[in-house]
Amino acid sequence: MTVGAPVVVSGIGTVSAHGVGLDPLESALRAGMPTVQSVDKADGFHPTGSAEFASVIPGDVLKSLLPPRVARRMSPASRMAVGAAMQAVEHSALDVDQLEGPRTAVSLGTAFGTSTFTQNLLQQVAETGPESASPFYFMETVASAHAGQIALALKAKGPNVTVSQREASGLLAVCRGAELIATGAADRVLAGNVDEITPYVHSGLDLFQALARADGDLAERALPFDRRRSGFLAAEGATLLMLEREDLAKARGAAIYARVNSWARGNDPSASAADWGHDAEPLAHRLTERLHQLGAPANSIDRVVSGASGARRGDAMEAATLSAAFRGQAMPEVLAPKASTGEYGGAFLAAAVLSLKGGFWGTGDCAFEADPVFGIELSHGAAMEPVQRTLVTTLAAGGAAAWLVLDRA
Amino acid sequence: MAEPEVVVTGVGAVSPFGWGVDSLWNGLTSFETAICELELFDVTTQRTKVAGAVPDVPPRGLHSGWIAPAKTRVEQFAFGAVGDALAQANLTNHALESSSVGVFWGSSTGGMLEGEDEFLGSTGAGRRARLVRQPIGAAASALARQYRLRGAVETISSACCASTMSVEAAAMSIRSGEHDVVITGGADSLCRVTYSGFNSLRAVSEEAARPFRSERTGLSLGEGAGALVLESRTHAEQRGARILARLSGAASSCDAYHMTAPDPAGEGVLGAMDQAVNSASLQPNQVGAIIAHGTGTPHNDAAESAALARYFGDRASIPPVLAAKGAIGHLLGAAGGIEAVIAVLCLHHGQVPASVGHGELDPEASVPIGFEPGAHQALVYPSVLSINLAFGGANSALLFTALESR
Numbered sequence: 001m002t003v004g005a006p007v008v009v010s011g012i013g014t015v016s017a018h019g020v021g022l023d024p025l026e027s028a029l030r031a032g033m034p035t036v037q038s039v040d041k042a043d044g045f046h047p048t049g050s051a052e053f054a055s056v057i058p059g060d061v062l063k064s065l066l067p068p069r070v071a072r073r074m075s076p077a078s079r080m081a082v083g084a085a086m087q088a089v090e091h092s093a094l095d096v097d098q099l100e101g102p103r104t105a106v107s108l109g110t111a112f113g114t115s116t117f118t119q120n121l122l123q124q125v126a127e128t129g130p131e132s133a134s135p136f137y138f139m140e141t142v143a144s145a146h147a148g149q150i151a152l153a154l155k156a157k158g159p160n161v162t163v164s165q166r167e168a169s170g171l172l173a174v175c176r177g178a179e180l181i182a183t184g185a186a187d188r189v190l191a192g193n194v195d196e197i198t199p200y201v202h203s204g205l206d207l208f209q210a211l212a213r214a215d216g217d218l219a220e221r222a223l224p225f226d227r228r229r230s231g232f233l234a235a236e237g238a239t240l241l242m243l244e245r246e247d248l249a250k251a252r253g254a255a256i257y258a259r260v261n262s263w264a265r266g267n268d269p270s271a272s273a274a275d276w277g278h279d280a281e282p283l284a285h286r287l288t289e290r291l292h293q294l295g296a297p298a299n300s301i302d303r304v305v306s307g308a309s310g311a312r313r314g315d316a317m318e319a320a321t322l323s324a325a326f327r328g329q330a331m332p333e334v335l336a337p338k339a340s341t342g343e344y345g346g347a348f349l350a351a352a353v354l355s356l357k358g359g360f361w362g363t364g365d366c367a368f369e370a371d372p373v374f375g376i377e378l379s380h381g382a383a384m385e386p387v388q389r390t391l392v393t394t395l396a397a398g399g400a401a402a403w404l405v406l407d408r409a
Numbered sequence: 410m411a412e413p414e415v416v417v418t419g420v421g422a423v424s425p426f427g428w429g430v431d432s433l434w435n436g437l438t439s440f441e442t443a444i445c446e447l448e449l450f451d452v453t454t455q456r457t458k459v460a461g462a463v464p465d466v467p468p469r470g471l472h473s474g475w476i477a478p479a480k481t482r483v484e485q486f487a488f489g490a491v492g493d494a495l496a497q498a499n500l501t502n503h504a505l506e507s508s509s510v511g512v513f514w515g516s517s518t519g520g521m522l523e524g525e526d527e528f529l530g531s532t533g534a535g536r537r538a539r540l541v542r543q544p545i546g547a548a549a550s551a552l553a554r555q556y557r558l559r560g561a562v563e564t565i566s567s568a569c570c571a572s573t574m575s576v577e578a579a580a581m582s583i584r585s586g587e588h589d590v591v592i593t594g595g596a597d598s599l600c601r602v603t604y605s606g607f608n609s610l611r612a613v614s615e616e617a618a619r620p621f622r623s624e625r626t627g628l629s630l631g632e633g634a635g636a637l638v639l640e641s642r643t644h645a646e647q648r649g650a651r652i653l654a655r656l657s658g659a660a661s662s663c664d665a666y667h668m669t670a671p672d673p674a675g676e677g678v679l680g681a682m683d684q685a686v687n688s689a690s691l692q693p694n695q696v697g698a699i700i701a702h703g704t705g706t707p708h709n710d711a712a713e714s715a716a717l718a719r720y721f722g723d724r725a726s727i728p729p730v731l732a733a734k735g736a737i738g739h740l741l742g743a744a745g746g747i748e749a750v751i752a753v754l755c756l757h758h759g760q761v762p763a764s765v766g767h768g769e770l771d772p773e774a775s776v777p778i779g780f781e782p783g784a785h786q787a788l789v790y791p792s793v794l795s796i797n798l799a800f801g802g803a804n805s806a807l808l809f810t811a812l813e814s815r
Contacts, residue, residue: 119528141606155665266559
């Protein structure tokens with residue numbers, strides 16, 4: 001999809017285990033370190049020997065996001081989403097009043113929807129019968145509750161969309177948000193991702209051996225494109241980008257953090273329901289063909305912010321796709337922020353926007369050891385110059401793919 | 410360059426009336442309801458005991474044909490409806506694999522039914538298999554895998570607007586040139602979370618829902634799938650496809666009023682209708698029929714009828730309305746998909762089925778449903794507007810027109 005009305009990113013709100021706002025996230029990216037907590041296994045969902053850590057938001061931070069009066073009828077995920085949305089509004093220097101009405105839309109991705117309240121409701125039904133089911137829990141069990149709560153908080157009466165496609169949910173939601181502006185359906189869109197990682201969700205991911213494990217002296221770390229990678233780090237949180245029609249943003253003198261050049265979507269049908277596939281050449285062809293059609297050919301890309309997460313097959317598929325897409329030319333710089341942000345929770349989206357300005361992203365406490373099969377070297381650990389154009393990528397288990405091209409404003 | 414026109418070349422349905430669009434249409438025109446006592450899971454301690462369940466669902470793994478790859482009930486419905494739609498569109502697997510084909514699918518609960526089985530104690534063997542199919546987007550990925558699709562795969566999960574919005578997104582992707590062909594619609598299966606949850610809201614009727622009637626007491630839940638094959642008109646004509654309808658307009662909005670109750674004034678849904686009709690360059694008096702959201706809850710039907718009365722000038726000017734949920738129940742994330750299929754069927758048959766349900770029309774929520782057996786209404790103008798409202802305040806509208814109308 002090419003952009004009709006030009007779209008820019010004029011604000012970022014993010015809530016993660018690192019903290020609230022961009023500063024803690026940037027610190028984590030500079031250090032190259034995740035923020036993790038031990039997972040509560042008291043409910044007995046986890047088998048012996050399962051992964052120990054997740055990147056979860058401490059309860060006191062969650063409570064501090066919104067005034068109690070506002071938060072009292074929200075699930076944890078809705079609190080994260082609305083908290084991040086309010087930050088994005090503030091960061092964009094817009095007044096809430098300016099967002100009221102049918103020209104403001106919401107496009108939110110979520111891989112898991114509302115985990116806590118769905119579990120609570122099911123437990124009520126199982127233990128004390130359906131008559132005890134709580135309407136309060138139920139109204140937040142729908143995956144679109146978080147987007148609805150954002151709309152309520154901002155009186156945003158434009159399209160209100162929730163996208164759910166595993167790991168691609170957030171980037172697909174940003175693409176959809178940009179599309180809403182480009183096609184004239186909205187002037188501003190709060191677009192991003194929210195997910196919560198409950199012990200149950202964590203145990204489910206662990207069951208598929210999707211999560212990173214400690215190995216001897218090697219800590220339980222997500223190691224994208226690393227030969228020692230064993231899985232990803234499950235992370236919760238919310239990140240919302242304020243997407244805005246460029247002319248409106250410029251007219252109000254807004255700071256512009258990125259211009260959305262174009263976006264593309266695809267699928268690898270060789271992927272199984274639970275994992276990534278292997279058919280990289282057609283996926284790379286889809287990517288390069290779409291980028292070429294949209295005026296952002298592969299040779300114009302300066303940097304790749306990859307969705308590689310440390311997943312064994314996922315990173316292999318990502319590396320093969322990138323190698324095929326950039327065949328015949330030098331591979332652009334590659335960054336893999338999910339070493340710090342983890343998978344899900346949307347902080348990856350904020351990192352992608354931040355990457356345009358360059359700086360320094362660290363390697364953490366595990367020096368990168370490239371997987372020799374991939375031929376991908378990460379640009380972490382060295383000073384990076386600002387770049388003009390970044391390709392943001394995400395491949396999801398099950399086969400879905402999303403790509404976003406961001407230009408420096 | 411002009412944007413491509415979006416046309417419908419195939420429809421498919423799995424509904425409480427059975428498998429296939431013929432079962433659906435025959436059921437809708439029979440003035441019977443498919444809502445009956447629910448046996449899918451234990452409802453003995455529930456306040457209500459009825460729903461629109463899909464009949465004759467074969468045991469998973471023991472069936473053949475299009476639905477063979479399905480691993481969950483919702484995937485069975487999705488595969489059934491999509492298989493029918495692709496067959497009608499005369500798109501072979503080879504054509505699907507070699508073209509630019511995407512999937513934009515709607516679902517509210519995905520594989521929740523199987524997830525509940527897993528969560529409520531079925532740990533150990535089989536847990537992995539049940540978990541993997543639980544994600545909301547699993548059916549869309551399964552469809553893309555089955556048909557070897559390399560275009561976009563995106564699931565929209567905006568509650569009762571999920572599949573209406575998926576059709577809107579699909580149309581957008583054709584208009585932008587991203588795809589020539591898109592599989593769209595949605596599927597949902599009944600599950601304990603929604604059955605218990607809607608009961609907890611006291612939003613469910615103890616008998617089959619009676620939309621727009623004075624004594625309506627709530628909705629009836631249902632399950633199934635509605636699927637459409639959308640194409641650019643040029644692509645469809647080049648391959649000699651039979652065009653069933655044009656998708657002439659699509660729009661969505663949000664009330665931002667309340668998480669579960671619609672705006673009583675119906676401002677949001679009115680805006681979505683207006684945009685959908687405007688984008689088709691039609692006037693309200695050129696809308697031939699409405700497929701209403703019509704859940705049968707006091708609040709929904711009142712808000713929706715208020716919006717319709719305002720949009721068409723007065724209640725007397727509202728075109729024929731079908732409230733299908735009295736016959737098939739509320740299919741939640743699949744509601745917009747199956748109602749889009751019904752809209753196309755109304756265009757094909759030139760008729761709007763009477764809306765099943767007993768009792769007098771509510772004068773406060775009066776819309777022209779044919780409310781007696783056999784009182785089907787003629788479609789005077791070949792355009793049908795299908796509307797949905799959802800939790801969280803979302804609204805969406807799709808306008809289908811006959812190919813020759815403009």
